[in-house]
Amino acid sequence: MTAIAEKNVTWVKPPRLNLAEQIYLPSVAQGMITTLKHLVKTVTGLNATSTQQYPEQQPVLPPHYRGVHRLNRDEQGRVKCVSCYMCSTACPAHCIDIVAAPSPWPDREKYPETFVIDELRCIYCGMCEQACPVDAIELTTIFSLTGMSREDMMFDKEKLLSVFDQTVKLGTDPVRTRGGRLSVAAEPADAGLTGSSSAQS
Amino acid sequence: MATVLVNDIPVDIGDEKLNCIQAAERAGVTIPHYCWHPALSVVASCRMCLVMVGEKKPDGTVAMQPKVVPGCQTPVKDGTVIQTLDPKSTGAQQSTLESLLLNHPLDCPVCDKAGECLLQDYSFQFGKATSRMVDEKNTPPNKPNIGPNISLFTDRCIMCSRCVRFTREVAGTAELHVVQRGNHSEIDVFPGHPIDNKLASNVVDLCPVGALASNDFLYKQRVWNLKTVKSVCTGCSTGCSINLDTNKSVVYRLRPRFNPRAQGHFMCDEGRLGYHNVNSALRFTKPLERTNSGTQAIDWQQSVAKIDQSVRSAAQTDAGKIWFVLSPFLTTEEAWLLASYARSISPFCRIVSGPVPSHGVDDNYPKDRKGNPSTNPVKFTIRAEKCPNRRGIEAVVAHFQKSPATFADLLAACDRGEVAVAFVTSGYSTAFPAWGTETAERLGKAGFLIVHDMLPSALSDAAAIVIPAAAFSEKDGTYINHAGLAQTTEAGCVPQRGARTDGQIYLDLLGRRGLVRAIEIRKEIGKAVPALAALATGELGEHGVFVTARA
Numbered sequence: 194m195t196a197i198a199e200k201n202v203t204w205v206k207p208p209r210l211n212l213a214e215q216i217y218l219p220s221v222a223q224g225m226i227t228t229l230k231h232l233v234k235t236v237t238g239l240n241a242t243s244t245q246q247y248p249e250q251q252p253v254l255p256p257h258y259r260g261v262h263r264l265n266r267d268e269q270g271r272v273k274c275v276s277c278y279m280c281s282t283a284c285p286a287h288c289i290d291i292v293a294a295p296s297p298w299p300d301r302e303k304y305p306e307t308f309v310i311d312e313l314r315c316i317y318c319g320m321c322e323q324a325c326p327v328d329a330i331e332l333t334t335i336f337s338l339t340g341m342s343r344e345d346m347m348f349d350k351e352k353l354l355s356v357f358d359q360t361v362k363l364g365t366d367p368v369r370t371r372g373g374r375l376s377v378a379a380e381p382a383d384a385g386l387t388g389s390s391s392a393q394s
Numbered sequence: 395m396a397t398v399l400v401n402d403i404p405v406d407i408g409d410e411k412l413n414c415i416q417a418a419e420r421a422g423v424t425i426p427h428y429c430w431h432p433a434l435s436v437v438a439s440c441r442m443c444l445v446m447v448g449e450k451k452p453d454g455t456v457a458m459q460p461k462v463v464p465g466c467q468t469p470v471k472d473g474t475v476i477q478t479l480d481p482k483s484t485g486a487q488q489s490t491l492e493s494l495l496l497n498h499p500l501d502c503p504v505c506d507k508a509g510e511c512l513l514q515d516y517s518f519q520f521g522k523a524t525s526r527m528v529d530e531k532n533t534p535p536n537k538p539n540i541g542p543n544i545s546l547f548t549d550r551c552i553m554c555s556r557c558v559r560f561t562r563e564v565a566g567t568a569e570l571h572v573v574q575r576g577n578h579s580e581i582d583v584f585p586g587h588p589i590d591n592k593l594a595s596n597v598v599d600l601c602p603v604g605a606l607a608s609n610d611f612l613y614k615q616r617v618w619n620l621k622t623v624k625s626v627c628t629g630c631s632t633g634c635s636i637n638l639d640t641n642k643s644v645v646y647r648l649r650p651r652f653n654p655r656a657q658g659h660f661m662c663d664e665g666r667l668g669y670h671n672v673n674s675a676l677r678f679t680k681p682l683e684r685t686n687s688g689t690q691a692i693d694w695q696q697s698v699a700k701i702d703q704s705v706r707s708a709a710q711t712d713a714g715k716i717w718f719v720l721s722p723f724l725t726t727e728e729a730w731l732l733a734s735y736a737r738s739i740s741p742f743c744r745i746v747s748g749p750v751p752s753h754g755v756d757d758n759y760p761k762d763r764k765g766n767p768s769t770n771p772v773k774f775t776i777r778a779e780k781c782p783n784r785r786g787i788e789a790v791v792a793h794f795q796k797s798p799a800t801f802a803d804l805l806a807a808c809d810r811g812e813v814a815v816a817f818v819t820s821g822y823s824t825a826f827p828a829w830g831t832e833t834a835e836r837l838g839k840a841g842f843l844i845v846h847d848m849l850p851s852a853l854s855d856a857a858a859i860v861i862p863a864a865a866f867s868e869k870d871g872t873y874i875n876h877a878g879l880a881q882t883t884e885a886g887c888v889p890q891r892g893a894r895t896d897g898q899i900y901l902d903l904l905g906r907r908g909l910v911r912a913i914e915i916r917k918e919i920g921k922a923v924p925a926l927a928a929l930a931t932g933e934l935g936e937h938g939v940f941v942t943a944r945a
Contacts, residue, residue: 276613277503277504277616278616278619279503282616282618282619293613293614295612301504302501302547303504326503
């Protein structure tokens with residue numbers, strides 16, 4: 194180890210405490226005043242924040258909240274996913290499992306035969322959403338998940354599509370992402386973004 | 395000595411005849427190219443390799459040619475100067491890529507080639523981010539049945555014509571051709587003549603973009619999820635070097651790996667698609683014992699102990715009635731271990747080579763246009779001998795068995811009832827079996843038949859003990875091809891469902907401790923067997939070594 198030359202070293206001394214600081218009592222009093230302020234506010238009901246009566250009272254979450262996934266449908270009600278594996282590649286928790294197959298529809302080449310997300314393994318980071326080139330996967334504001342077994346929490350394609358129906362048709366979650374389009378392979382040339390906007394309305 | 399200057403890096407090319415792409419590669423400089431392939435003729439049609447080329451005069455001045463030239467068809471000589479970083483070169487690369495991408499659908503997310511696509515790589519390295527194309531792109535329909543194993547995604551094609559030249563020059567059958575002109579050019583076949591020659595799937599590897607896809611691999615995996623190991627095809631005695639692509643211990647595809655000593659650049663479809671028994675659900679998973687009360691699974695320790703016990707008790711009466719059959723599907727190391735075990739029991743145990751499955755005659759390519767044999771120089775051979783390691787097994791057998799015995803001798807001895815224990819290793823491909831039910835019946839007459847195989851067969855039905863064998867993708871080892879080229883193969887998968895590799899079972903039988911390490915055994919063989927002395931180095935390198943002087 195090479196020693197640092199003395200000229201390169203700057204010595205810094207801690208500031209000296211004055212008398213008030215040395216006896217600590219003013220700081221203690223200051224803390225007590227803050228506590229009393231909050232006490233008064235709470236007792237008199239002036240405090241803006243309050244406890245929500247969950248679960249009777251459901252929170253209204255911002256639309257960018259990252260909860261349970263859904264698989265979006267296109268305007269014909271088919272799964273929008275083209276099974277490109279971008280989400281499972283981007284996923285840091287390796288919780289997405291896709292089996293691709295040649296698509297039964299003429300306007301695209303590939304579709305997911307199965308699409309399973311392990312909701313217990315997921316860390317809800319939203320990378321899948323960002324990676325998706327056709328806006329097929331999104332995270333919704335549904336945050337409370339229950340299941341009786343680990344298998345219950347493996348959400349398959351049907352389950353994920355039902356989350357879409359639940360959130361979009363009821364209007365709780367709009368289709369947010371409008372990022373990339375995948376040109377001819379994914380969508381009919383004239384479809385544009387109608388799928389997203391019609392679902393939103 | 396000829397010296398070429400590539401971006402001011404001097405490269406000594408000796409007296410080789412190289413083009414600019416090859417010379418630049420020696421200097422570690424990539425000249426991007428699509429249509430040029432070392433095994434095919436030069437057409438200079440893709441224009442991707444356009445570079446500035448000039449000459450260094452004896453007086454030291456450099457005279458560059460006024461415009462870019464295609465690097466693939468420009469030979470280099472002493473004093474040639476190649477400038478890939480010249481603004482004219484990079485401008486040409488960018489413009490060419492923009493032109494190639496005019497009609498390309500950019501559907502990378504659903505394209506099987508994504509991740510190993512030269513269009514992606516070169517666009518990233520040499521292209522520009524934007525396109526000035528304002529018109530509609532051409533979207534010609536796909537041709538999913540251009541061949542039984544091949545799909546053509548017509549819109550992704552960049553018309554490099556590698557596939558067309560391959561079918562004309564290497565396969566010879568010339569199924570593929572270019573139809574239409576200019577912007578509307580497409581690859582196609584004649585109606586009723588799909589691309590179905592035995593080398594057809596090589597066009598999938600040759601295709602620099604995702605236009606030609608293998609139906610076998612289509613949509614199975616994304617390529618970046620695959621783990622690749624260097625392996626050897628076990629389909630025939632050519633022993634093509636291959637890349638074995640696996641994911642989570644499942645084999646998804648085999649690709650040829652360039653090996654000038656074995657097969658060159660390509661491989662045949664028989665070998666390429668012949669791996670499916672590896673993933674078969676019918677494979678044995680546990681050792682089976684057949685008793686009077688029926689068949690039952692036993693555990694590994696038990697099976698090894700039972701085999702050892704039966705062999706040893708038979709050796710006490712007459713060791714000459716114990717036969718070991720070494721299948722040509724075993725690696726040389728495995729054969730060595732099993733033969734060593736036989737010798738450790740008694741010097742009188744008989745060791746024979748298993749039958750060599752031979753089907754038809756050596757199939758040489760190129761063919762003529764009608765698929766008949768032609769007189770052109772041979773560029774690829776599919777051997778009639780459908781096993782990878784006949785020579786390795788023969789060398790091991792010859793080392794241990796001084797008095798020659800054959801598989802036919804074993805069958806004759808079975809008929810006479812003179813076989814106490816027969817240990818038969820198999821692993822033969824189901825497409826080219828080495829024996830039928832008749833041979834299996836004759837072997838069944840052995841007092842105690844031990845069968846080491848992957849899949850159920852008439853022979854395993856007759857066996858007293860069946861031990862599951864590992865597939866070629868699950869074991870390390872050495873195969874010696876028809877020409878005496880020893881190549882190592884690497885395990886890409888762990889043996890399925892708790893099976894053990896063949897070498898491990900033989901090591902356990904031998905009573906040697908620890909896990910089997912092919913490289914150590916290879917060194918052992920090299921020291922002990924003069925005919926296989928070339929194996930003594932352990933590592934045989936990417937291209938393998940010849941165990942004998944080349945004929």
